[in-house]
Amino acid sequence: MWCSRIALRRFQRIAVTPLNITGGLTSNVQREMSTLPRVYVTRQIPPEGLKILRESGQVQFELWDSDDAPVPRKELLQKVKGVDGLVCVLTEKIDAELLDAAGPNLKVLSTMSVGFDHLSLDELKKRGIRVGYTPDVLTDSVAELTVALLLTTSRRLVEATHEAKTGGWGTWRTLWLCGYELANSTVGILGLGRIGVAIAERLAPFKVKKFIYTDIAPRPELASIINAEYVSFDELAKQSDFLTVCCALTPETKEICNKDLFSKMKNTSIFINTSRGGVVNQEDLYEALSTGQIAGAGLDVTVPEPLPTNHPLFTLKNCVILPHIASASYTTRNAMSALAANNLLLGLRGEPMIKELKL
Ligand SMILES: O=CC(=O)O
Numbered sequence: 001m002w003c004s005r006i007a008l009r010r011f012q013r014i015a016v017t018p019l020n021i022t023g024g025l026t027s028n029v030q031r032e033m034s035t036l037p038r039v040y041v042t043r044q045i046p047p048e049g050l051k052i053l054r055e056s057g058q059v060q061f062e063l064w065d066s067d068d069a070p071v072p073r074k075e076l077l078q079k080v081k082g083v084d085g086l087v088c089v090l091t092e093k094i095d096a097e098l099l100d101a102a103g104p105n106l107k108v109l110s111t112m113s114v115g116f117d118h119l120s121l122d123e124l125k126k127r128g129i130r131v132g133y134t135p136d137v138l139t140d141s142v143a144e145l146t147v148a149l150l151l152t153t154s155r156r157l158v159e160a161t162h163e164a165k166t167g168g169w170g171t172w173r174t175l176w177l178c179g180y181e182l183a184n185s186t187v188g189i190l191g192l193g194r195i196g197v198a199i200a201e202r203l204a205p206f207k208v209k210k211f212i213y214t215d216i217a218p219r220p221e222l223a224s225i226i227n228a229e230y231v232s233f234d235e236l237a238k239q240s241d242f243l244t245v246c247c248a249l250t251p252e253t254k255e256i257c258n259k260d261l262f263s264k265m266k267n268t269s270i271f272i273n274t275s276r277g278g279v280v281n282q283e284d285l286y287e288a289l290s291t292g293q294i295a296g297a298g299l300d301v302t303v304p305e306p307l308p309t310n311h312p313l314f315t316l317k318n319c320v321i322l323p324h325i326a327s328a329s330y331t332t333r334n335a336m337s338a339l340a341a342n343n344l345l346l347g348l349r350g351e352p353m354i355k356e357l358k359l
Contacts, residue, residue: 038105040062041064044064045087045089046336052338053344058348081102084348086106094124099124130356134355142195143199143201153272154180156179158320191246193222200228212230212240214236249278253278262285262287275301282303289316301324343356
């Protein structure tokens with residue numbers, strides 16, 4: 001608790017608004033600044049990124065000075081008019097309408113996310129807009145959270161704390177709140193990338209027997225790090241005791257986890273998703289969980305977000321739902337904001353970004 005208070009205070013000290021940037025400057029400096037590239041930042045991003053933008057002397061920026069709610073679409077469409085650069089987060093849909101509103105000055109988009117399903121890549125490419133994103137810096141945090149969610153789900157921790165708090169804890173019982181253990185299990189990874197490898201590395205000490213994965217094609221270099229075997233999609237479903245989804249959301253992976261997959265899984269298996277909600281058909285998942293087709297699911301991502309509190313998935317004891325927090329550690333979110341800021345500045349200078357999407 002003390003830790004989060006200190007972090008919050010630090011955040012409040014460093015955070016700047018557009019007013020702080022220009023406030024107190026001489027009119028000469030203000031005139032000079034008005035020739036700098038204009039940037040709109042769609043969220044109050046963590047302090048490291050703001051500091052980099054502010055101290056760069058390279059841009060003038062304005063931001064939606066809140067982290068509580070996304071900038072309303074109407075305001076966003078107004079604010080992006082004529083900007084040279086845009087820093088966004090994953091709640092902003094960057095589509096043809098927005099890019100048209102921004103106009104031809106927009107040269108660089110920098111998203112503070114590893115996922116890019118909120119971006120219309122074709123539209124960005126058509127307009128020659130370069131795109132930065134934030135992979136790698138969040139890998140550890142996402143892998144840690146995935147392991148936490150997996151254990152929470154498989155060992156029924158939410159149910160257990162609820163029982164303890166609400167009087168359900170009677171005598172010690174032999175099969176009460178039993179779950180499934182990682183020792184001697186097969187862990188399947190759907191979409192093997194940096195994050196899948198990092199998850200497997202963390203799970204291996206739990207004495208997992210075997211790692212398997214599927215992807216568009218084998219990825220031997222990554223697989224060799226964790227000694228994972230490439231299998232078909234069907235085999236992944238059939239063999240996995242724990243199936244963790246790590247793929248990006250693309251037209252090809254949309255709702256790839258549906259009744260076809262769930263019907264092939266063991267009724268003792270646990271399904272975990274920390275990638276994007278759109279890869280799952282939630283009605284099929286509800287069916288699989290409520291009929292006992294699979295044992296449990298842990299989801300950090302859903303469609304929509306936030307998931308309405310009256311959504312049927314919330315009624316299931318064997319479904320643990322988190323509010324999209326996989327990368328939510330102070331270190332990681334600051335690193336993401338710094339990378340997003342640096343990508344933007346490099347892009348605006350016409351230099352290679354640290355992490356740039358190939359369009
Ligand atoms: O989900 C989080 C991200 O894409 O960074």
